[in-house]
Every structure is written in structure tokens, then in C-alpha cells.
Amino acid sequence: MKLFDRFFERSARSVAQRSSRRGLLKNLGVALVGGASIPLLPVARASQGAPQKPVEEGDPSSCEYWRYCAVDGFLCQCCGGTYNSCPPGTEMSTITWIGTCRNPVDGRSYVISYNDCCGVNQCGTCLCQRDERDRPIYRSDKSNDINWCLGSTSYVYNCSTAIVVGLAFEE
């Protein structure tokens, strides 16, 4: 699901109010999700027999997080879920739109599945709109304008995740 950049300003105001940092909101995306000083959180995972560990970094509650390149909606990370899991009481959509985002740590491009979490009500905070390579609804596989809760038990959109589902063939 999607909104639009300038809507951020309204939300950003309340963020500014919250953090008493009005006037510093140069980067709306960062401001929106409250990432004043973005902590680098390395996320390491056991790989399948590879000699090194796969790596990524960044703040999954920041709109600038690398996986969110084509996201448009409320970040589940702020809603009781995480960047790849849903808030309690919701369910994850089975069909969705995808983006291709570059992990700045390993330089690889990954296919990211923006599965929506469905049910309850809209989360309503940490609205993040990046829209890179987002397309109108005639390219439904790449469109975040469609309510992708359409295949779920509940058609009510709550928030959006960003899940690594594979490596992209090419940038």
C-alpha cells in the first residue's frame, strides 16, 4: 500500500514534536521513523555451509533501511512486528508485490517480497514511501497501489514487511 511523500511532513511534525528536533528534518524518511542517530545493527545469520556469515546492516525502523527500496506503507517494525514478521493478531499476506534492492554490505541485489500484514486495523505510524521501480497497477507484480491483503483471511491492511526471498539475477 502506498501514500505520498508530502504526507510525511504532517507525520514528521509530530515526530519533531516528539523528539524536540524540529528543523532537523532534512531527510523526511529518516525523520519519519524516528531514526535520529541510526544505530547500526549488524544482523548475522548462519549460512548453509558457507565459510563466512552473510551480512547486512542498518536500522529496520528507518525508512532508509536498504530492504525498503520499493516499500510504501506502515513499517511493521513500528507496529509490534519486525521487518520480516507481523504484529500479534495479524496474518501475513500470501501474495504481494516485489522489489529489487541492493544490500550495501555485500553489494548484491536481492529480491524483496513486501508481504503485508493483514487484520485488525491500520497500524498508522512509520509511514514509509520509497517507490523505486514501483509501477502502476497494470504491472501488479510491481505495484504497491493494490491492497495485497486480497488473498488473506482479512482484507484489512495493517503494515508492510520486507523479506529476502532470493538473489536477483542482475542489478
Place this chain on the structure above:
Amino acid sequence: MKLFDRFFERSARSVAQRSSRRGLLKNLGVALVGGASIPLLPVARASQGAPQKPVEEGDPSSCEYWRYCAVDGFLCQCCGGTYNSCPPGTEMSTITWIGTCRNPVDGRSYVISYNDCCGVNQCGTCLCQRDERDRPIYRSDKSNDINWCLGSTSYVYNCSTAIVVGLAFEE
């Protein structure tokens, strides 16, 4: 239905923005419903054989209008209805709460029935809270905390009217 005084401030801000009169909002009630210079609109009606015409005056889109002394909700006057009629597509509630308000023109106190208009959705503008002689829900006949659309086809509150239903015995 009811809200609370300070909530007005938020709405009042957008009124101020609208009218470019930020800073003049001394009287929140007036500011809320946009009555900067209240036009006096004499409302005259044919009376039942009396020698003179009954009179009242004031701006029914202002929260200060005399009939609204115990109101708490969105004024139908701003919602496509009037002070005593409902917006298109809604229905008027059959049961309600009452107030006793003094008509400043004839000095008499009248019983005012605050029939809610029910259906569609909340009107959401011209929130007016006066609450004079409003009582908690144990005095349901005088309580605007109850959703008085409960007797209507639709239980969805839209806005509030202020209808003269009689003279009060005493002030």
C-alpha cells in the same frame, strides 16, 4: 455525543489556518465553527394567533448559539443539515437528551432536544462542547455521553441538532 474542550484547540488550529486569523482564538467555541464576526440572523416564525412574531437571533453555525447550551458534538449546521434538520442521507434519532437554554431575545428558557442525526459516518467538523447541566450517564435524560442513535435504524452518530420542543417551567 461529546468530546472535550481542549480537543477544540486542534480543530481550531485548522480554522485559524483557514481564516488566516491565528492568534485571535480567544473564544474557542466561536473560533471552532468559524464565526469571526457573527452575523445576526433574526429568525421569525408565524405564531399561533399571537399578536407579535416569536423571535430569536444568532448564528446557528456558531457554538455560542443560544440553543447549544448543553450540546456536545458536531453541529449539523456545518454538515449539510441545519440547527434543526439532518444532512441528506441520515435520519434523525427518535430518542435523545435535553437541555434547558435561555433565549436572550425573549428572556425565556426553552427545552431543547438535541436529536442526533444518524447514519453514514461522523460529520467530523464544527465540534461544539457546552455541557451546561449535562450529567453522567446515570441521568440518561440529561447525558450527552450516550450514543443516542441507539433507537435509530443506524446506530452511527453523524451530527447533532438543537430543536425547540417547549418552554421550560422555570429557569
Place this chain on the structure above:
Amino acid sequence: MHRNLSARLLSLITLFFIGVGVVNSSLAGDNAMPPPLPIEEIGRVESLPASYPEDWVLVDESSFMNMYGGKVIILDIAETSHPKRMKGMMSKSMLGNFTQSSARGEFYIIESFHERGARGKKFDVLVIYDKQTLKVIKEIEWPTDRLQSLPERYSMALSEDQSLLYVSNFNPAASFTVFDLDSREIVETIGTPGCVLTYPTGERSVTSICSNGGLLTTVLDKKGNLKARERMAPFFDTDSSPIFEWPVIVNGRAHFPSFHGEMHVIDFSGDVARYIEKWSLVSEKERQGNWRPGGIALTDRDDRGRLYIIMQPDGKEGTQTHGGSQVWVFDLKTKQRLRIIDIPNWAVSLAVTRGSNPKLVITNGSMNLDIFSANDGQFIQTVSDFNNITPLLIHKSY
């Protein structure tokens, strides 16, 4: 003004006041004073004119923060007194879609519900409203999943004679349903594989836009049943030269702007859509400044057929729906730009009202409406505080 006085209501109220301290005002006259105000009718409900004034618009409030609460709000955007602006509203649940018939005096909303809020069986309903009373004329349970997305101007459309309503479906197989407005019955649901939306074409055809960069025209027979399908070859690349799905249709010609500022002209006047030509909205210099179209409902036209489009500077991949700082006005015959209107509070969506003195209505960056004179670009006023959350699409009234 429709008076819906109910004697039953009055007697209920009268009963209610027994013992509450009420004197019938007709008994309480005083010679030195005017007579008391009479008891008033209870139950009156307003209604609207058969023909809406030119300055009225219908705001498609998608209510993105709370999708249960979407609505269509009828507003007089030229009115300077706030309390007089709102004329009424209709509810529109879960990103419901809206269109209207100028000839029939009807509004059409297709909306969705679960049995219990976000839980239970989900179902879609087409609702027909009377435009004067805003009362529901009929509700029709829908046979499939209607399209649920951010608002689109062509998620529904009427046939040229306004006898058929076309309704987009998506689940995620795409189709549209033909609804007969005379009999108020569903005619048929017709698949449009890989293609979405319902652009009215010719007398009884429907064109949809496809994932391969082409178009699909579905030709209907007199009753609205499928007669033929014709695909138009791709004319754009959905990855490298995508277009907006928001055409302006003038004299049967649909003008589709591309992300990068080209204008594709398609003939929608015949039975089947035909490609005519493309031209550029931007000069070479403007192209170098990356002036591009941008926004949600970024295009509309006035009664004279002039195009209005939101433009953004420094456009790049990802900014296409973010809106812009200017509106450009074009003569579609000469392909010349007539005027640039600077939009001080940012523009996300636009609409243009009817008549010889049209108003340009802008959904601004704060989700309020900025109103301009369309003829000279003069700012008129900002309209706010009408229960607006995300008024992403504005419709003209008729």
C-alpha cells in the same frame, strides 16, 4: 427541501417529555412580550438539488489511516464560509470505488466489508445512491472481488449512453463486470487477462491497460455481453518507459502521460482502441531538469478540453507518485503549453470543475484542498477541516 416530518417521532418525543417540565409554548404567551417560539418539527432531513452547482465537487476520501471509514464528501469549494461548504457524505468502506451518472442522477459506490470489521467473511457490494437524497436505492452483492487499490478514476465507468456500468475486479485475476443500469442487474463478468481498469471506448467497448505495455479492448453487444476482444500491440515498456494510468479523454481521444513526460494519444472513439501518436510535454531543457509528471490523480480536463497536469522538477525513479510543485495547462489540439500555475503547498492530486469559470482543486501536501481559478491561476482559498484524512481523488459534480 424535503421535509420528512414523522408524526410518530413527534408523539414519541411528546411522551418522553411528560413530567420533564415542559409547557407547550402556545399556552405561555405574554402580552408585553413576543409570543414564545413554537415547538418545531422533529425528523426533518435535507436534500440536494437535482443539478449540482458547478463549484461542487465529490471528494473520494480513501481514509488511509482507517480504511473502514472511507467516504465521498460533497463540498462547495468556492464557498468562503466553512459551515456552508459540506453538503453531505456517503460512506465507502475499505478503499471503495466511486463513479456517477450525469444523466441518471445516481452515484455508484462499490465497497467491501467483513462480517465483523476485520474478521469474518469478506464481501463486496455495489451501492446505487440517489444524488438528491443520498439514500441507497439498491445494493447488489458482487460475484467476485472488486478491485481494491488506491483510488482510480477508471476503476468504474459508464457506457456512452449511460445504460451500462463497468466495474473493475482483481483477485488477482483481472476482469470487469457489466452491470445494466436500467434493469439494475448484473449482465456478465468478463476476464481481462493481464489487463486492468475500464476506460470507456466507443459506444459499448471497454479498454484495459496491460502488463505488456499494450491495451485490450473488450467489445460488448447491445445487452452488454462479450462480443469480441482485441489487443493493441505494446506502445510502451513498463520497466523503462512506463505511463500513468490516468488519461485525460477529450473528444474520444485518451491522452496518457508517461513517467518521463511523453504524451501517448489513443483513439477511444471507435469500437476498438487505436494508437494515434505521441508527443512531448517537456522541452529539451525541461527534460534536462528532469521535469516530469507526478502525483496520484495527476491529470484532469476542463469543459473546453484543456489538460491540467501536475509536474515535478528533479524527478527520478521512485518519485513518480510523489506529486509536484506546478500544474501545467496544455491545449491538446495545438500541443502547446498555455500556462504554468505554481502550487505553493505542493500538489498530490488535482481536479478541474465544470463551466466557463472552472476551479482547479489541488490536494496539497497537508491533505487539504487548495483552490485556484483555472483560467488565470489565481489562488482562491484553502479548504480544510472537512473530516479529510487522505482526499486522494476529487470528482467533478454534475
Place this chain on the structure above:
Amino acid sequence: MHRNLSARLLSLITLFFIGVGVVNSSLAGDNAMPPPLPIEEIGRVESLPASYPEDWVLVDESSFMNMYGGKVIILDIAETSHPKRMKGMMSKSMLGNFTQSSARGEFYIIESFHERGARGKKFDVLVIYDKQTLKVIKEIEWPTDRLQSLPERYSMALSEDQSLLYVSNFNPAASFTVFDLDSREIVETIGTPGCVLTYPTGERSVTSICSNGGLLTTVLDKKGNLKARERMAPFFDTDSSPIFEWPVIVNGRAHFPSFHGEMHVIDFSGDVARYIEKWSLVSEKERQGNWRPGGIALTDRDDRGRLYIIMQPDGKEGTQTHGGSQVWVFDLKTKQRLRIIDIPNWAVSLAVTRGSNPKLVITNGSMNLDIFSANDGQFIQTVSDFNNITPLLIHKSY
């Protein structure tokens, strides 16, 4: 953390990506680089602890601008990082009422729906939630109209042993329904003529507050059926000396503040409510300055049994629900005021969290939450931007 991995989902997704340009990351290692990120699970849903931390609260968001969209939002109000504050939410339609069981790990919401938004048959449903998963355990269609009003702390309540749930009804005849939480069945609906709300009393009694200024206690038998009714004589005048329906109950004693600052103490520890005494919250001087209680949810208590109440200066008829500029803290045993906490952004409602370092949570005049240390009145932070519209009642968590 509950992992709800669904193999079905994964295979669906895998199917979806055939031909979309995906390489399984395990096949794409490179000796000079770290291995690629693995494919992640799809379908994971979080869950919450069985015991909520003391600083968590449950916000009753009545959503007055859009009543379809009410909710209960679970928040950590001590958390300084905005993205970590919201823990989850439950929907709550048309001014739904909320209560909870500390012993059962369950939440109870009674809410209302029409079949189609604002149209069609209206019905009420009691919904039982699991507090760890926020999933619906059971829905019960309600036999009558539940109370629909601005939020009340005692529109629902539990019996002392948490085996029975009492639910207020109003249509406009007043009653309450007894619900057995073990069998999850309705026991009985019992009329309370002229009296509303369900204050838990003794082991199995329910006290309601009456239009004549008295109380009605309904005594139940072991199974929750009506055993006896007892009325307590009026102790206040609803016109001239009204009380707020927001008592603080400590050690079985209910403390009801009056509009003018008197405190009525009622014994709720026995089978039947008994009047004990009244005392004054305000000194003679404060009374002359018209210092009065004021607000919506204007009272709460901490674990030590201290009373917190919102106070307004210059109070008069009509300002009783408008909130105030201070919170006064009282020792209910000594009837002494312990502290005045100045509230800079106005206070409409309040709540106090559990534990030895409780937080005072204020719904401020902008409908955000201001958080203070309850022990010393120190301001901690403002919590906003959590989809809050009208968060009029805050509940402690357990």
C-alpha cells in the same frame, strides 16, 4: 517469539517467483565475499509475553472522528524509541467497551456492527482475546443492546474470583448481562431499572449508580443468577450535587468524587454496597477558587492505593468534563493531599501504571499522552503518533 512458518505459504511464494529472476541464495556463494543472505521465512507473526511489563498500558482509542475504527492499542509508555513503543492492537467498533482478566490472560471487548457499515441489521458481539497472541478465542452474539457511550472504566467488570464477567446494557432500558468465563456462555441478563454500570461488589454482587442519586446492588448466586436486589438510599442530588461515575476502588472501598470536590466513600467489600462517609478534596480557599475535579477518565490509583485525580481551577456548570491543569495525589487513609503535579499540556484523562515506580499517563489536550513519574511528578516524555485520535481511557496492563 511464536513462529508461524507455513510451508504452504513458502511454496506459493516459490511458485510466484518462477521466472521473476530469482536465484536461490545458497547457490550463489562467492569465495571473496560473504555468502548471500539466506531466503527468509514468510508468515511469521509475533506474540506477546504472558505477563506484560509494568510500563505497558492499553489505550482505549474510541476514535470519535471515525467510530468504525476504534481500537485498543498496547503501548510501552516508558520506551523512548518510538518504533519500539507499539506492541499490537485489537479492533473495537462503534465505541466498543474493553476490560481484561489479570488471572486468565484474556481481554474482553464488546463491540457493535451493522451488516454493512452504517446500514443493515445492527448487532453486538462479545469478543474474547488471548493476551499473548491477540487472537480471537471466541465471539458471542449479544442478546440485547450493550451500553454504547464514551468509554467507561466500569461498563464491564469481573467478579472477585474472575469467573464471571458483567457487561452493561442500555437500550435505553438499563441492564447487565452475566457471562460465565469458565463455560464461556451467557448466564442471565438482569434489569437494573434507572441504574447503570457494573461496579464489582463483594464476591458476586454488582452495584449500579441510579438516576435518583442512590445505588442498586444486584446480588448473584454461585452460578451468576439473580439472587437479590438491594437499593441504597440517595446520597447525592443529580442536579445540584452530582458525582462522577469514576470511582477509585481501594481495599473494597469505592471513592466517588463529586463535581464540586466532595469524596463519597462507599463500602463495596460486602454483598451489598453501604455508604460510609464523605470528605472534601478541597480546602475552603480552594473551594472559593472553584478548584474542582474535571475530565473524562479523571481518576485512578497506584498499587499503594494512592488516589490520582485531575483538578481544574475556575470550575463551573458545564466544565465538569473539560479536564484540568493539575493532578492531585491523595492518601485515602489519612485523606491528606500528598502532592500536586502540574500538567503543562492540560489533562483530559489519566491512568497510573503498576509497580513500585508507577507512571502517571495523561491524555493531554492535543490527544497525545504525557508521561510523568507518579512518585515525584517529574515529566518523562510525550508519546504521540501511534494512530491516536481520541485516546480517552487508558488501562493498566497485567
